[in-house]
Amino acid sequence: MDKLMAILTDARPDLDFKKEDKLIDDEVLDSFDIITIVGEINSVFDININVGDLLPENFNSAEAIWQIVQKYLQEQ
Template sequence: MKELMEILEDLLPGIPLEGRTDLVESGDLDSMTILNLISDISDEFDVEIPVSEVVPENFQSPEAIMALIEKLQ
């Protein structure tokens, strides 16, 4: 989770992440940022995120993103 939080903090500087469940809904995590995030996750965790998994529910919170990573590992 630490690695994921570092990636998110780099992509979203100055945006509070703790306890968030609305990263997509709020617009903090937009489509371009999600593409960058997917690339960073692929590099860091050695997982490929299929297009079918690129849905808002999987990116609403750091915990949801981590659950997706764990599911794909």
């Protein structure tokens, strides 16, 4: 989770990812942020997040993103 928080904070130092829970629904993150964050997650955790998992419910909060990362790690 620390590694994920580092990725998120590095992409958007202005946000408090502990509090945000509508990152996609409220358009807090834009498409450029998503590309950056997904790219970093894929390289740091050595996974390949499928476009089908790029859904608001999976990316609205740091906790939700962590769940989806866990899912990929367990599948390996």
